[in-house]
Amino acid sequence: MIEFIGGTPYYILEFGDELVYFTPYTITLFLLALTFTVLVIISRPEKQVDIAFGGDAYRTKEISLTEMRFRRYMAIACGLSSMGAMVTGDIFNFTLFTAMVGITNVGIVAAVKSPHVQNAAYQYGLVALSATVPLFAGAALYAASTGSLSMVELMRGSLPQVPLIAKALLVIGVIGEGMAPFYAAKAEMFRAPGAPYVIMCSLSSLLIFLRVIEIVMLG
């Protein structure tokens, strides 16, 4: 049995190109993503209330049902792609799931009418799109230097050492999808109403960052 950084794997599925494994570490992250996706599915969205200071006046923001439906759909897609990123055993699949999290994050707030939020989403989208450059380049360098994209193979230790630059590019790519210092645009996106859905933006990038730490420590 191979020993992973995240503990001894409970289960490894190797089927063609598909490679999925669960270690105690990844299964924890997977369950977290699953829980939040279920929460997104069953919960009722908030209604934002603005209170005018110095008076009793307040106003609620009305959001149409179709807009909420779209946002829920995007939040569920974001949860699913985070789950995929948690359990996949293939470096390139991981980068694809990460890029998809970036797209769905933009999608969650894209239907919001507020120009402030739109602008933040656009700026975040630019960063996320440019982050796919180091992300995919890192994965390609993994394949070029070791000849394999399989995390299980990397862990067996029979492959050559992964160059530091490949790992660095992978981490930079993940950081670009929404960790500090690129978190600023994302924080502005949270002004969008619709509480359980916007939280998915934050949670997904946190989970992906936790996963990439395991990946760079593998080979």
Added chain:
Amino acid sequence: MWDQYNLGLLVVLISGVIGFLALALETDDLHRLLLLDLAEITTLGVIALLGTDLAEALVLPGLTVGIAELLALSQIYITKEQLKERPVRGLNIEVIQKADAPMIISVILVVYGLLLSGFTGGGVAGLGLVFYFMSRGYKENLNMLEMASGISWAIWIFAFFIFMFLPQYWFIALMLAAVGIVLKVTVKMSLVGTMWGEKHD
């Protein structure tokens, strides 16, 4: 061999740095999006440098993700800038609209594309259709084309299942995949060339 790879990597990385430099200097939102698309191409370069079958398989998802993000961002840009009416028509040149030349060129491209088959063939054939639609200012309900694209994609996926579960029938799977992908890419490209975001009922 290894030296060639290093050299190629150097060239791609330098072009990436140039792209990102331009991106850092540019302040207009739309131009930044366009420059980003340019910088994105270096990614495909890095992947393609692997020079194996795997690289070919990885370029496609990389490209798709890039295009998906680009489409999403341009949609946000449109909402952000409150651009409502975007009348886009085909090439409004009388000679091209009346003459037979576009037809002939398109037919050559489509036939050559069908002969090539696979992704490349789909790309070439799709280009032919795009050129034809553009030159004629084609206005038609494209739902049928969208459906054809979906069905050919399903054929492609079905072929992959044959590869996985019944590998002894690999030849039929190969043919299905080749036909599916050539149709899919052709249709997809012609849709990209003709759907300007107008509403269909």
